[in-house]
Amino acid sequence: MNFIDVNQAVKQYDGHLALDHVDLHVPQGCIYGLLGPNGAGKTTLIRIINRITRPDSGTVMINGQPLKDKDIANIGYLPEERGLYKKIKVADQIVYLARLKGMPKPLAITEMEKWLKRFDLTEWRNRKVEELSKGMQQKVQFITTVIHRPQLLIFDEPFSGFDPVNAEQLKREIIQLRNEGSTILFSTHNMASVEEICEKITLINHSRVVLEGNVADIKQQHKKNLFVVNVANGKKIETHEQLFEVVPSQEHEGSLIKLCPGANLRDTITWLNENYTLTGITEQLPSMNEIFIDTVQGKC
Amino acid sequence: MNKLKLIIQHEYMTMVGKKSFIIMTLLIPFLILIVGSIPVLMAYINSSADTSVTRIAVIDESGNYGNAFKNSPNYRFMIMQGDKAFNAHEFYKNAGESIDAVIVIPADVLDNQQATIYSENTIDQGTISMLTRCLNDTLARAKIASFNDPDLESKIKQSQVNAEVKSIKWDEKGDEQEQSAQFASILGMVLSFFIYTFVLSYGAMIMNSVVEEKTNRIVEVIVSSCKPMELMMGKIIGVGLVGLTQFAIWAVLLGIGYIVLGLVAGGTIAATNPEAITAGMNLSGGTDMASGALHDIMTALASINWLSLLGNFVLYFIGGYLLYASLFAGFGSAVDQASDSSQFTLPIIIIMMVALYAGIACIENPSGPMAVWCSIIPFTSPVVMMVRLPFDVPWWQLLLSIVLLYATALGCIWISSRIYRTGILLYGKKRSFKEVLRWIK
Numbered sequence: 001m002n003f004i005d006v007n008q009a010v011k012q013y014d015g016h017l018a019l020d021h022v023d024l025h026v027p028q029g030c031i032y033g034l035l036g037p038n039g040a041g042k043t044t045l046i047r048i049i050n051r052i053t054r055p056d057s058g059t060v061m062i063n064g065q066p067l068k069d070k071d072i073a074n075i076g077y078l079p080e081e082r083g084l085y086k087k088i089k090v091a092d093q094i095v096y097l098a099r100l101k102g103m104p105k106p107l108a109i110t111e112m113e114k115w116l117k118r119f120d121l122t123e124w125r126n127r128k129v130e131e132l133s134k135g136m137q138q139k140v141q142f143i144t145t146v147i148h149r150p151q152l153l154i155f156d157e158p159f160s161g162f163d164p165v166n167a168e169q170l171k172r173e174i175i176q177l178r179n180e181g182s183t184i185l186f187s188t189h190n191m192a193s194v195e196e197i198c199e200k201i202t203l204i205n206h207s208r209v210v211l212e213g214n215v216a217d218i219k220q221q222h223k224k225n226l227f228v229v230n231v232a233n234g235k236k237i238e239t240h241e242q243l244f245e246v247v248p249s250q251e252h253e254g255s256l257i258k259l260c261p262g263a264n265l266r267d268t269i270t271w272l273n274e275n276y277t278l279t280g281i282t283e284q285l286p287s288m289n290e291i292f293i294d295t296v297q298g299k300c
Numbered sequence: 301m302n303k304l305k306l307i308i309q310h311e312y313m314t315m316v317g318k319k320s321f322i323i324m325t326l327l328i329p330f331l332i333l334i335v336g337s338i339p340v341l342m343a344y345i346n347s348s349a350d351t352s353v354t355r356i357a358v359i360d361e362s363g364n365y366g367n368a369f370k371n372s373p374n375y376r377f378m379i380m381q382g383d384k385a386f387n388a389h390e391f392y393k394n395a396g397e398s399i400d401a402v403i404v405i406p407a408d409v410l411d412n413q414q415a416t417i418y419s420e421n422t423i424d425q426g427t428i429s430m431l432t433r434c435l436n437d438t439l440a441r442a443k444i445a446s447f448n449d450p451d452l453e454s455k456i457k458q459s460q461v462n463a464e465v466k467s468i469k470w471d472e473k474g475d476e477q478e479q480s481a482q483f484a485s486i487l488g489m490v491l492s493f494f495i496y497t498f499v500l501s502y503g504a505m506i507m508n509s510v511v512e513e514k515t516n517r518i519v520e521v522i523v524s525s526c527k528p529m530e531l532m533m534g535k536i537i538g539v540g541l542v543g544l545t546q547f548a549i550w551a552v553l554l555g556i557g558y559i560v561l562g563l564v565a566g567g568t569i570a571a572t573n574p575e576a577i578t579a580g581m582n583l584s585g586g587t588d589m590a591s592g593a594l595h596d597i598m599t600a601l602a603s604i605n606w607l608s609l610l611g612n613f614v615l616y617f618i619g620g621y622l623l624y625a626s627l628f629a630g631f632g633s634a635v636d637q638a639s640d641s642s643q644f645t646l647p648i649i650i651i652m653m654v655a656l657y658a659g660i661a662c663i664e665n666p667s668g669p670m671a672v673w674c675s676i677i678p679f680t681s682p683v684v685m686m687v688r689l690p691f692d693v694p695w696w697q698l699l700l701s702i703v704l705l706y707a708t709a710l711g712c713i714w715i716s717s718r719i720y721r722t723g724i725l726l727y728g729k730k731r732s733f734k735e736v737l738r739w740i741k
Contacts, residue, residue, distance in 0.1 A: 085314070
């Protein structure tokens with residue numbers, strides 16, 4: 001069952017087509033990556049799901065029902081451009097934003113205390129936001145996004161501005177939230193984090209969906225028949241005209257080979273075993289980063 | 301509706317809790333009291349501290365007018381007979397420090413009406429005025445005497461008239477009530493200024509708040525929790541309430557300050573020299589006239605229909621504020637920095653200033669065509685109608701004006717909310733007026 005279904009969304013600004021018949025289907029309880037270069041239309045799509053703007057045409061369904069104003073209480077949104085009231089105290093700010101999402105005040109306060117403790121921010125609760133370090137402000141912003149326990153969380157570049165330790169904590173929190181039942185849509189350029197935590201992705205380029213599906217499937221679809229071959233005694237492997245060519249690479253221990261068109265893996269392994277002492281062979285799948293760049297640059 | 305209430309509460313509490321608000325709220329009445337009491341204080345200091353004595357030699361060539369000048373605590377006169385051959389400069393030199401100035405009254409002063417004062421120091425204007433007054437009085441008496449008519453003086457006195465046109469207002473039953481046009485004009489102008497200042501300063505405050513939320517980027521989080529219209533209206537209402545709170549505090553503080561200052565200053569001044577104070581405050585006449593004016597003000601106060609005046613004031617106040625504040629919010633959303641906002645605020649400020657000038661011009665004739673038109677046109681009516689309110693305004697004009705004002709205010713809120721919902725989400729380049737108007741569609 002999908003939690004979000006965006007069907008054929010079109011949005012135009014001042015003669016510029018920001019979304020061109022975009023579809024997005026995010027299953028319940030999934031961590032879903034929304035990828036795309038700058039200006040591709042990700043933020044517009046996110047704003048439509050948030051009801052900040054309306055599509056010119058197309059529909060948005062949440063849990064099988066058309067998206068309504070009341071649904072926004074069930075969405076947590078962390079925008080890419082972080083923003084908090086600089087002059088307002090941390091606690092007042094969190095409670096205000098939680099109440100705007102429809103949380104009763106006493107509950108907002110209890111939840112806030114819990115989250116502040118979790119992020120080691122309790123002693124900062126009565127300080128103004130401008131007195132906090134950037135990393136702490138990011139944490140406060142994260143708390144304001146998740147405090148009302150929304151079923152849908154939208155993170156736009158959640159890791160930017162975090163140091164590796166805090167980014168790791170954030171990642172754990174996101175996975176924890178998913179495990180508790182939230183559906184997570186997250187937009188990023190950080191392909192390493194996509195590989196690590198996203199189950200499915202949609203890649204938007206020039207206002208259109210150009211790639212979508214399971215991360216593992218996409219990697220399979222984009223594999224380039226590359227293998228890392230290890231042989232005994234650290235011998236160098238020579239290119240075989242019919243079966244494979246050796247690709248120069250410093251990154252791997254062993255040799256990187258690319259199967260020739262029409263050659264099959266079984267024949268290659270047999271040949272390698274006959275001519276060398278084969279100790280290992282591993283398929284080299286493309287990284288999401290490569291797939292992203294190739295897709296955006298139109299190489300696929 | 302709950303969210304609107306929450307936003308209003310948030311805006312109100314945030315603004316009221318600001319140090320700048322607290323300082324301004326407490327400081328302004330204090331400054332007003334200081335500025336207001338400066339003339340009184342100055343007169344007081346002048347009268348109590350001025351112990352200097354100016355010594356003037358009077359060279360009376362005819363021998364008839366030396367008695368024009370009488371010694372006073374600050375002036376000493378030395379009357380001397382002299383003629384054309386008298387060398388005033390030599391006399392002054394010889395006298396050394398015992399004389400500050402020499403006034404020469406020529407023999408033909410009655411015809412030429414001119415005397416001359418000499419000194420090596422600059423003679424202050426106060427001394428010259430006093431000398432001129434004394435000389436004029438004496439010369440006038442001499443002229444009267446030259447007609448050889450013993451009754452002439454009393455005839456002239458009797459012929460001096462100081463007539464006034466008293467303004468009486470009939471109520472529906474024909475009962476008479478005295479009214480003071482002057483007081484009504486001042487009252488109207490005060491109310492007018494009040495609305496003008498409030499709308500401009502709080503409008504600018506709303507604009508800053510909108511720009512700040514946009515610059516902080518928090519606006520995107522907020523509008524993912526509520527409608528842009530709710531945020532805008534919450535801001536307008538919240539800030540409006542802050543303004544009302546500030547004015548209420550000012551009114552109370554000024555009232556208390558006025559009473560306290562009145563008691564303290566009244567006691568001190570009365571014990572010293574009340575005439576110097578009234579002179580210092582440029583009030584001609586003595587305490588009789590002052591108490592007369594007080595009586596006039598009291599009657600004028602009683603002649604005004606306060607209930608209707610205040611009721612209408614509140615209506616125009618709210619209408620005018622909503623109209624302009626929404627425009628400030630709308631156009632504020634179109635800019636990224638407050639410094640870029642002038643192209644949008646300038647037209648609003650010009651309209652407000654036209655309204656203020658129209659208001660000032662209408663004091664002379666609060667029922668004239670300009671006053672009537674400007675008090676009906678919604679953009680000027682909140683300011684101009686204040687000038688007319690203390691005088692009677694036909695009910696149909698009042699009704700038309702209020703209906704138009706509120707209809708326009710609603711229109712402006714609608715237009716501004718359209719601009720606002722687009723503007724707050726657009727960053728980067730500077731927007732032209734034309735582009736912003738396109739967002740209304």
